[in-house]
Amino acid sequence: MNTPSALFVDLYELTMAQVYYDRGMTGDAVFELTVRELPKNWDYLIAAGLERALMFLETLRFSDEDLAHLQSLPQFDRRFIDQLREFRFSGEVWAPPEGTIVYPGEPLIQVMAPLPEAQIVETAMINQIAYPTLVASKAARAVDAAAGRPVIEFGGRRAHGSEAAIEASRATYIAGFEATSSVEAGRRYGIPTTGTMAHSFILAEDDEASAFEAFVSRYPATTLLVDTFDTATGVNNAIKIAKKYGQGSVGAIRLDSGDLRAEAWQARIKLDTTGLPDVRIVASGGLDEYQIAGLVEANAPIDVYACGTSIVAPPDASTLDSAYKIVEYDGRPVAKRSPGKPSIGHRKQVWRADDHDLVGRFGEPPSADAEALLRPMMVSGQRTTHGQETLELIRRRAGVARGPRRVLIDPSLID
Amino acid sequence: MNTPSALFVDLYELTMAQVYYDRGMTGDAVFELTVRELPKNWDYLIAAGLERALMFLETLRFSDEDLAHLQSLPQFDRRFIDQLREFRFSGEVWAPPEGTIVYPGEPLIQVMAPLPEAQIVETAMINQIAYPTLVASKAARAVDAAAGRPVIEFGGRRAHGSEAAIEASRATYIAGFEATSSVEAGRRYGIPTTGTMAHSFILAEDDEASAFEAFVSRYPATTLLVDTFDTATGVNNAIKIAKKYGQGSVGAIRLDSGDLRAEAWQARIKLDTTGLPDVRIVASGGLDEYQIAGLVEANAPIDVYACGTSIVAPPDASTLDSAYKIVEYDGRPVAKRSPGKPSIGHRKQVWRADDHDLVGRFGEPPSADAEALLRPMMVSGQRTTHGQETLELIRRRAGVARGPRRVLIDPSLID
Numbered sequence: 001m002n003t004p005s006a007l008f009v010d011l012y013e014l015t016m017a018q019v020y021y022d023r024g025m026t027g028d029a030v031f032e033l034t035v036r037e038l039p040k041n042w043d044y045l046i047a048a049g050l051e052r053a054l055m056f057l058e059t060l061r062f063s064d065e066d067l068a069h070l071q072s073l074p075q076f077d078r079r080f081i082d083q084l085r086e087f088r089f090s091g092e093v094w095a096p097p098e099g100t101i102v103y104p105g106e107p108l109i110q111v112m113a114p115l116p117e118a119q120i121v122e123t124a125m126i127n128q129i130a131y132p133t134l135v136a137s138k139a140a141r142a143v144d145a146a147a148g149r150p151v152i153e154f155g156g157r158r159a160h161g162s163e164a165a166i167e168a169s170r171a172t173y174i175a176g177f178e179a180t181s182s183v184e185a186g187r188r189y190g191i192p193t194t195g196t197m198a199h200s201f202i203l204a205e206d207d208e209a210s211a212f213e214a215f216v217s218r219y220p221a222t223t224l225l226v227d228t229f230d231t232a233t234g235v236n237n238a239i240k241i242a243k244k245y246g247q248g249s250v251g252a253i254r255l256d257s258g259d260l261r262a263e264a265w266q267a268r269i270k271l272d273t274t275g276l277p278d279v280r281i282v283a284s285g286g287l288d289e290y291q292i293a294g295l296v297e298a299n300a301p302i303d304v305y306a307c308g309t310s311i312v313a314p315p316d317a318s319t320l321d322s323a324y325k326i327v328e329y330d331g332r333p334v335a336k337r338s339p340g341k342p343s344i345g346h347r348k349q350v351w352r353a354d355d356h357d358l359v360g361r362f363g364e365p366p367s368a369d370a371e372a373l374l375r376p377m378m379v380s381g382q383r384t385t386h387g388q389e390t391l392e393l394i395r396r397r398a399g400v401a402r403g404p405r406r407v408l409i410d411p412s413l414i415d
Numbered sequence: 416m417n418t419p420s421a422l423f424v425d426l427y428e429l430t431m432a433q434v435y436y437d438r439g440m441t442g443d444a445v446f447e448l449t450v451r452e453l454p455k456n457w458d459y460l461i462a463a464g465l466e467r468a469l470m471f472l473e474t475l476r477f478s479d480e481d482l483a484h485l486q487s488l489p490q491f492d493r494r495f496i497d498q499l500r501e502f503r504f505s506g507e508v509w510a511p512p513e514g515t516i517v518y519p520g521e522p523l524i525q526v527m528a529p530l531p532e533a534q535i536v537e538t539a540m541i542n543q544i545a546y547p548t549l550v551a552s553k554a555a556r557a558v559d560a561a562a563g564r565p566v567i568e569f570g571g572r573r574a575h576g577s578e579a580a581i582e583a584s585r586a587t588y589i590a591g592f593e594a595t596s597s598v599e600a601g602r603r604y605g606i607p608t609t610g611t612m613a614h615s616f617i618l619a620e621d622d623e624a625s626a627f628e629a630f631v632s633r634y635p636a637t638t639l640l641v642d643t644f645d646t647a648t649g650v651n652n653a654i655k656i657a658k659k660y661g662q663g664s665v666g667a668i669r670l671d672s673g674d675l676r677a678e679a680w681q682a683r684i685k686l687d688t689t690g691l692p693d694v695r696i697v698a699s700g701g702l703d704e705y706q707i708a709g710l711v712e713a714n715a716p717i718d719v720y721a722c723g724t725s726i727v728a729p730p731d732a733s734t735l736d737s738a739y740k741i742v743e744y745d746g747r748p749v750a751k752r753s754p755g756k757p758s759i760g761h762r763k764q765v766w767r768a769d770d771h772d773l774v775g776r777f778g779e780p781p782s783a784d785a786e787a788l789l790r791p792m793m794v795s796g797q798r799t800t801h802g803q804e805t806l807e808l809i810r811r812r813a814g815v816a817r818g819p820r821r822v823l824i825d826p827s828l829i830d
Contacts, residue, residue, distance in 0.1 A: 002417070004577035004599070005599055007598040007599040007602055008571070008577050008580070008581075008597075008598075008599045009597075009598050009599070010569060010571060010572070010596040010597065010598070010610055011596050011597075011598055011601075011608045011609060011610030012596065012610030012611055012612055012613060013613070014598065015610060015612070015630075015633075015634060016612060016613060016615075016616045018633070019616075019629050019630060019633050020619070022633065023629060025619060025620075029615075029619065031615070069598070069601075069602045070598075073601075073608070075634060115619055119613075119615060119616075122572070122613070122615075123571050123572045123580075123597075124577070126572035126573075127571060127572050127573075127574060127576065127577055127580060128576070128577075130572075130573070131574075131575040131576055154425060156423070156425060156538050156542060157425070157537070157538045157541035157542050157545075157739075158541075158542075158545070158734045159542060159546075159575065160546040160574065160575035160576070160578075160579035160583075160728070161542065161543070161546055161575070161576060161578040161579040161582055162419035162423050162539070162542060162543075162578060163575075163576040163577060163578040163579065164575035164576040164578065164579050165423070165538075165542060166423075167576055168575075181425040181426050181427065182423075182424075182425065182426075182538075183422040183423075183424050183425070183426055183429065183484075183485075184419070184420055184422040184423045184424070186426075186484075186488075187422055187484045193426045193488070194426060195425055195426030195427030195428075195430060196427055197427055197430070197431060198427060198428070198431060198534070198537070199740070199741075199751045199753070199758075200431075200444075200446070200534060200537075200740065200741035201431045201434075201534075202751075203741050203744065203749040203750070203751060204435070204440060204444065204530055204741060204744045204749070205440075206744075206747075206749065214434050214438060215430075215434060218430075218433070218434050218437065219430060219490060227753045227754070228751045228752070228753060229751070229752050230752070231754075256753065256756075257753040257754050257755055257756050258753075258754040258755070285756075309733070309734050313575070313728075313733040313734045314733060315733045315734075318724070318728040318729060318730045318733045319573045319724050319728045319730075324572075325614070325615065326614075326615035326618050326619060329618065329619045329621075332621075334618040334619070334621065335618070336614045336617075336618060336643045336644070337643070337644050337645070338614070338642045338643060338671065338672040338673075339642070339646075339672050339673040340672055340673070341671075341672050341700075343614075
């Protein structure tokens, strides 16, 4: 699993770090990554992306090539280059485990390290955590909307590059999706892979019935795509082939366009009346959680929902509004007061009680029933066992009842 | 430069390919990637991403590890695995060169290859081209809005992973951005890198004036971030330091919050009246092309615009509505007729004339003044010189007058 290179950094992090070293400002700093506001209509977030962030920190080294490039820039002197040659992330990281339900203002990651170390990793921390958290949270909304019906992901082509595609598959699986179409995500993360057929397959064959037969004779429980020419005819062709090849040959049909509720009903009735009640109906085609909820409410006989674009690059939230901010330096709390974008000082802990969360000071729990959400994921630059969980465990953690929650801020944080 | 692995494929592309091989359906196919519709208010697209797509095709090999994983899946037999072991992309690729202005319906890439080869690369082609094209097009809108003022990119943290971040920097540079904050993008693509300072730098020092001095004494022509506590005081502190260290010490101040026009005017007047007319003003903070246009129109004295989120993950267009569709197989045109999502058969060429484009048949130009937009980028699986251009050349190509255009479809394409 490749993590970003050590040069995956904004220039200013390095110029700041050089000044920190020059001035001996290597005291411990605490930085926290938090989401400022939820996208419209969202009630919660699902934390994701921590694993790659921790791996980045654990393996972060400036290679000779990295250093040669930095030396070619005007900003850096020999001494700093030598410091980077020895650079290791030596700090401590606390975070809610992946799959935890979290809310704005609650740290997604908390980095405690000598100031230059905590500063240099800023871009990578935001970049590696914000996107998986965005996708897991959006995907959870689709799972919630589907109300128990399986949802699968096939958005790889729509994601912003191949890394995004693969991490999106992982994030959707955490949120409760059943499978992905991505073979690489399946290999890397052990996610079940699934697939149907493309319109091109039918077009290359030209005759839809022959194309169906070619697939059904090759793969058991095939899913047939029925809308290339005319959906009603497509369903008829699928039924013909299912009859010819017998039970279990056709596992499902897929509808990818048109009025999905009407098409699904017409198909369901035909399938049932021709003795094929076990053939399932898969729906796709730009589906998001709102459309899924609408179809579920309208009682559309759809057994599986397949999502792509809306989940891997959510149109209603192209990013999460997040920030990685210093909250303590050398034992004192710090906060900025920029108009509209203030930050809150102090190293924090999130205390989860039955009916609310309290974002409070790190340390003793405010009450006996309060659970600390942030756990030690890394100590002295090494991952703890908390930071090395199986994907199945993470997925189970996310599979709790999900919804809005009252989040209180300890007033003593705001000096 | 890493390209995606051979397993960066949707499962169905491989199950379809296996059937193609089984049935001897290895005739030549033509697939085209086109954008169906522009995002709201957009007038044009800038083609980008081709280089990595071509490198993917040229180096595509199924490694032993790839094949071992495929063998572990239930779908694939020994014969197919052996075919993949020998798999090379042997086809031809035509495309508009990167940096070309293009419109919906005009192919961004055209792949001609034996059917299984053209099918297997579907996910990678869409994934590698659509996002850079999205970002280049969005970035060009910001450049247009800035009307000659430099625009710089520092969106790495907001992009969907590190690959997206680096490719976004390249795409913005193609569109006319002047620099990026990403050190890795600077190394990989030779893009000028730039940077200022973060709020954390000032907070760690606590005293803003000392923080400014630490930076100015270290780096010439520094940009000082003045809004951490109070912008008016920040500007005063910047002026004090600029006076102390003399001309050229402070290159610019950066405003990152508040009413940017008002803040810029107040800062400009102070700078000018204290004899610092050469200190420039950089504005940032969630800026998109609409806000830039508003500031430019309102005559805000802002010299440089810095953009992040709005460009690398555009809120108005989280993806491009694109499709990779088969248009010919074995010499005959093919098209699907799915409701609302039809495709147009025939291998195409885009003929650009003075006042319009014609999407027509591949072959002879319709008129003497028509320029063919699609060029041969790859022949027999090898890149041509067209497919290996410098980034500066690509950037110059994009730097033409950009705007809407009449696009005609040759009626003979629609049978």
